[in-house]
Amino acid sequence: MTNFIDFLLGGFSSGAVIALMALALVMVWRSTRMVNFAQVGQAMFTTYIALTVQQSTGNWLLALAVAMVAGLILGIVVFFLVIRPVKNSDTTGAIIATFGVLIALQAGAGMIWGGDPEGFIPPVSNAGLEFAGRIWPVSLYDILVWIVTAALVIGLTLLFTKTSLGLSMRASAFNPEVARLSGVRVNRMLITGWAIAGATGAVGGVLIAPVSTISPNSFDILLVFAFTAAVIGGLDSLIGAVTFGIGTGLVISLVSGYTDASNAPVVALALLALNLLLKPDGVFSHHGSRSV
Amino acid sequence: MSLLTDVKNMSNAQKLRTFPGNRIVWHAVIVGVVWLLLLLLNNNIDPLYSSYLALVAMYATAMFGMTILVGLSGQVSLGNGALMAVGGYVFALTSMNWQTVPIFGWEWNAVWSMVFAGLGGILIGGIVGGLAARLKGPYLAGLTLGLAVGVPAITNRFPELLGGENGLMLTVPYPAGGYAASEIAAGTESGAETSDPNSDAGSDTGAAAGEDQYAELDLSEFDQGVDASTDPNATLASEDLLTEGDLLTLDDFSNGGDLGLESADPVVEPSVDPSVDAGVDTGVDPSGITDSFDGGFIIEQWQASMAIAVACLVAFAALNLIRGRQGRVWKAVRDDPIAAAVVGISPSGSKVSAFVVSSLFAALAGAVFAQILSFVGPGAFGLGLSLSLLVGIVLGGRSSLLGAILGALIIVWLPELVNGLSGERGWPDQITNNAPNLLYGLLVVAVVLAAPGGITGTVRSWIDRARGKSRSPLS
């Protein structure tokens, strides 16, 4: 039984990491109706920037802030240089373009920082907490990650539902023509969405780095899991992304713990297929799709 | 683009169907001429270019399926590399395990393995297509991405059958007159005589060790410490004992590493035991190991002609499908599924059929790939392969077979281009190693932006513009 609880807690922590990246993917989807495969590349790049800041100043908060600003800027740059020119006309082209950006970012990071993995020192202890006479697989740092993840979900949800900026962003993404006619500056909204997504991904990267390592390819597998979680959650839903991000972490943990880790990717694929079979638009999707 | 024109086109297609022979013959002539030209080309180029030609034909085979799936049917797929893996593994398993079983009198079982690979592709394509027909845009991308990552991972789950991470090596069953790897192995076995100084008195039990080739190796000779035959000191001459001045130190590099020994004695006498040159049998049969194999068999040419054959047959099938009724059905569903349903076309049926056809083509390409590599493994069929197929079809032009062929050329040639552009320039390794990838990524972005319809789409829109028509480059 304690094993089960440990598997759950460990899975919860790994899942939070997946959830953070899934959040950024959902942000891009909500603001531009696109999937940004370069998201993990952007996060990797800004995390390297944060690492450089932390190594030279030793200040974690400053590193996080710099990463967020860098993520914001990188989001805007990618939007202007790549997304806006292909947008609207063609989603497959956009997917390819974002993959091109991903490859270029990874190569760029390899050029600047080298290919060897580097560690990132956490701001609070990453040692398991002692409670009721034993050590649990949860650290202060994990709790920090949970809090930031929760804060991000709540903050972004409020932004979308309670502010006029959020409303304009949703309108621009949902139907740019109508939004434009209603006086929304659509382009500005799309840029804002990409910028916020970039910053969200940057926070995710900085939070993931201490429990992982950072190298040009270290977040690759996260893209797959985060994208899976976002798709199952419905791509539109922040809470869905977080729920299924954590769910993916739990599944991997339980499968690795009770059976063999080699089962985990297969189980994840089966669950993805099953989910899409039952709910083709994702579990947390609100609006029904046009069916034929 | 409107439903009306589609329906009108369909009735045109119906008219054409009255004389199906004409169209099929015409297509056969086109494909046959291209096939002959390619074979001529293949026989007159350097084997290196034949190896590229084999890869281009293999990618083109898979890409014809992408034309139908992505271009005509409008479904995005990040997972066609996984469907190639299905074909590759079916080919490997059937050709390895049923090597000597003739089917309907046909013994050259590579053909049968290809048939089985195709059937495997149809089966998996049907299952995935059934799921995919319900999905749109990013959800379909999600499922196919899961496929691209999950299918290779399955091999790790069944290492006994599928070889795990290390994959399966297969001896490609070359046609009669060709060259089998097993022949060389057989040739060398006879040479492995008992001239081995370390072997136990000539007991050659090689045949019995078929299951475990290490079993005959006996390390007990080391038990008494180091015996004369393996003690390196026993063979050391006195000048080999080093003194301080014989050691290489940092000081030696003050002259760029040149110790000044060269001019004194440019050609060092080889310290080879003369008995070695006098023909100690090393177990290697030199007759089997020259660059051109027996009968002038050039493996790259064989691989290319095999890949070209499959590509041409698939192109013939694709041509007939695309320019027939089915092609119009796919386009109609892509452009307006509701309207298509109104005129009696099943949108999901159309989507599934596109998936099945593209999966069949991918599986055949995978079987060709398995023969080119003489190996199948998860690393060869990873996400990178799936993505390069998508990159190829988008850059080449997604709604014509010519675009697929250009895409295949791009997949093979673009890495060469970027490697050439970023070759030796004396940059630090960190820069040099990553430069090709950086260039590749940027070029992909640049081409998507500069030519949104791919090469064929863009060229066609230029032509249309010149003729004064306007047309979306994507259609």
Added chain:
Amino acid sequence: MRFKFATGSVALGTAAALAFATAIPAQAADPGVTSNKIVIGTTTPLTGPAAPGYKDIPVAAKAYFDYVNANGGINGRKVDLRVFDDQYNPALAKKGTSQLILRDKIFAMYGALGTPTHSAVVQDLNRRGIPDIFVNTGGASFDNPKKYPMTFPYFPSYIVESKVMGYYMANDPALNAKKKCLFYQDGEFGDNAKVGFAAAGTTFAATTSYFSGQQVAPFSAQITKLKSAGCELVVFFGVTSATAQLLGTAARSGFAPTWMITSVGTDPSVLKGSLGASTGALMKGIYVPNFLVPAQDVGNAYVSQMKALASANGLEWNFYTYYGINTAYVLAQALKAAGKDLTREGLVNAMQTQSQNFRSAAVVPFIINQKSHQGATGYYMAQYNANTDAERLTDYVMVATSSSSGTARKITFRPAPPTKKLLP
């Protein structure tokens, strides 16, 4: 349709067979050798997830060959090493090898990395009779002179390594009394380790695994499993980035068993990057098999000279640099031993008959002959200290074969000193 396809391909077979009739004239000398040059090639990951560490090997080998070239070359010939980045992808390895053979016209392959990548080219290399020297993998399948007469592995297989680990644990009373557990990466590592430990008669109280890529998140589930099974000695077979995650996750869970880790999974320079300041504390006490003179042993004539060569070229002195220079040094000796009239057959001949004369930093005997291309036969046991140096524990070495049966055995072995100025 299906039937048509089948007959079509058979028809092609005939057409293709006709096309083969043009024969290529036999070449007088082997490709890749001129009076003043030897071209050799390698495929290895320089970019991508598998690149860390391994990308340093060809650079180090090049540095050694440059040094040899500056001092007269090998029998008057300069060595030209061509490197192809295969990103650990078998399809790219195939393409790269074809280029090396057909465009660069290499004389021999050297140090091609990885079991899956090399599996896609090994048959072709042997068919063409191209020497395939020092394949860089612990997979045992390439040691098979009957099937692959041209292919020569260098370091001992993972099966040999697990046999050695099993032997050492069984013969060290303190270790043998501990409750032993196994943790491996799915795939080659796990498959080979299980074979080796079964042969060695080692039994484990618990066994767990991870999938490649899983190390991006903590190994919480696996550590929980090992911890609750009461494991006191954990044997780990995985890559270095996973070792970093393993040590980190175990430390935060308060799990501190005795670790025994595969030699390819403990590179301190990579671990230091990941684990930072706590690296020394976390690595102290880890048992690791090794077959080269300890890299920090600068009193040794091999280490001091190779380290001098590395620093003269501005290379970091780590396991990969050391390994690259060492195998290049052995290859140079083999090329020299093959004689002035260098042929592929002569090189293979020299490898199989004179390997006992080749000097290297390896402190175990080598078996390279007509019957076996095993290469290094075993390991000594080492243990990391707080300075992240692996100190040699055993003055003996343990040797084994890659057979699925038989245990390791203990021998004493004294290696020969290096040649003058580390020149072949």
